[in-house]
Amino acid sequence: MQKKRVGLIGARGHTGAQLIPMLARHPGIELACVSSRELDGEAVVDHIPDAPAGLNFQALTPEDVAALKLDAVILALPNGVASRFVEAIDRAGEDPIIIDLSADRRFDADWTYGLPERNRDLITGARCIANPGCYATGMQLALLPFVDLLASAPRIFGVSGYSGAGTTPSPKNDPEVLRDNILPYALTGHIHEREVSHQLEHPVVFMPHVAPFFRGITLTITCELTRALSPTEALERARASFGNEALITLSQDIPLVRDAAYTHRVNIGGFATTDEGRLTLVATLDNLLKGAATQAMQNLNLAMGFNELEGISL
Numbered sequence: 001m002q003k004k005r006v007g008l009i010g011a012r013g014h015t016g017a018q019l020i021p022m023l024a025r026h027p028g029i030e031l032a033c034v035s036s037r038e039l040d041g042e043a044v045v046d047h048i049p050d051a052p053a054g055l056n057f058q059a060l061t062p063e064d065v066a067a068l069k070l071d072a073v074i075l076a077l078p079n080g081v082a083s084r085f086v087e088a089i090d091r092a093g094e095d096p097i098i099i100d101l102s103a104d105r106r107f108d109a110d111w112t113y114g115l116p117e118r119n120r121d122l123i124t125g126a127r128c129i130a131n132p133g134c135y136a137t138g139m140q141l142a143l144l145p146f147v148d149l150l151a152s153a154p155r156i157f158g159v160s161g162y163s164g165a166g167t168t169p170s171p172k173n174d175p176e177v178l179r180d181n182i183l184p185y186a187l188t189g190h191i192h193e194r195e196v197s198h199q200l201e202h203p204v205v206f207m208p209h210v211a212p213f214f215r216g217i218t219l220t221i222t223c224e225l226t227r228a229l230s231p232t233e234a235l236e237r238a239r240a241s242f243g244n245e246a247l248i249t250l251s252q253d254i255p256l257v258r259d260a261a262y263t264h265r266v267n268i269g270g271f272a273t274t275d276e277g278r279l280t281l282v283a284t285l286d287n288l289l290k291g292a293a294t295q296a297m298q299n300l301n302l303a304m305g306f307n308e309l310e311g312i313s314l
């Protein structure tokens with residue numbers, strides 16, 4: 001079988017670096033190009049040990065990428081930058097599969113929202129896929145089994161490792177600011193609050209923080225329900241939705257963020273309830289994997305007709 005030629009644009013960054021080994025080990029994919037302006041001409045293997053030999057970073061403009069006639073393009077670029085590549089591809093009349101990790105297309109009705117555990121059928125064969133945000137992935141997978149029971153907006157306290165803030169220097173990835181510290185930010189209106197409210201068609205309230213660990217997200221979610229559930233009923237509800245999912249682990253135990261780091265899974269647990277109808281649960285995931293790169297691989301596989309977990313070593 002002819003391998004599919006895939007380009008990774010934004011390969012120097014945190015999420016791009018996770019995708020290189022996954023794409024390289026995929027039996028149906030040829031990693032045709034990896035872009036970086038800063039590392040232009042350097043061997044990828046000098047930066048990422050699992051990278052294929054002979055592959056170099058290249059500085060590619062949107063027009064360069066459009067001219068490569070790739071079967072698929074993964075955009076691991078900052079918000080706002082990704083759209084320029086999509087526009088150049090459209091202008092050139094090319095129609096590769098596009099997986100956009102940025103937030104640029106998550107509210108665009110012409111794009112498929114790439115949360116496979118919810119939208120698998122829509123993603124299968126789709127051409128333009130908006131990969132969900134990292135916090136937004138954990139929030140939705142925790143809340144989806146309870147959406148029909150929500151009596152008010154769930155309150156979500158989230159803490160991310162600082163790799164979530166990307167490689168561009170900012171207070172959110174500055175070791176001096178984060179030392180012995182936890183940084184609250186975007187106290188109202190974080191983009192993932194809007195993303196989850198939009199996807200669930202129910203408002204949520206989200207309070208993000210960044211902590212001195214590198215990778216991983218922990219979300220503590222509390223909701224008022226229209227009727228009381230026991231902890232067992234709450235867990236059973238989650239199992240009815242996601243009990244068969246390879247990348248979701250459900251348990252009555254409270255998951256710890258350090259156990260999710262470097263794994264492809266979302267761990268959801270706690271499921272504490274009160275007689276008054278309150279439910280509190282915890283979700284953890286690796287922001288760079290299930291929050292970004294792993295989900296992009298699931299989406300690429302579904303769009304191209306491969307096994308959803310190909311290239312993702314569990």
Ligand SMILES: NC(=O)C1=CN([C@@H]2O[C@H](COP(=O)(O)OP(=O)(O)OC[C@H]3O[C@@H](n4cnc5c(N)ncnc54)[C@H](OP(=O)(O)O)[C@@H]3O)[C@@H](O)[C@H]2O)C=CC1
Nearest residue numbers: 010011012013014015036037038077079102164166167287
């Ligand atoms: N980090 C995370 O946990 C998550 C991130 N995301 C999203 O994924 C995307 C990538 O994030 P992340 O990997 O953290 O970001 P990084 O800041 O780590 O990497 C950004 C990448 O984009 C390239 N880049 C930056 N500016 C430009 C530009 N103007 N033109 C072309 N290339 C550019 C950089 O390479 P170079 O400068 O060398 O060209 C680099 O490869 C973002 O949209 C982010 O919101 C989504 C979920 C989780």
Ligand SMILES: CC(=O)N[C@@H](CCC(=O)OP(=O)(O)O)C(=O)O
Nearest residue numbers: 102103133134160164165172210
């Ligand atoms: C710690 C930190 O800064 N995290 C990022 C989330 C990364 C992500 O998924 O953001 P996008 O929606 O832009 O893709 C943030 O809160 O903006």
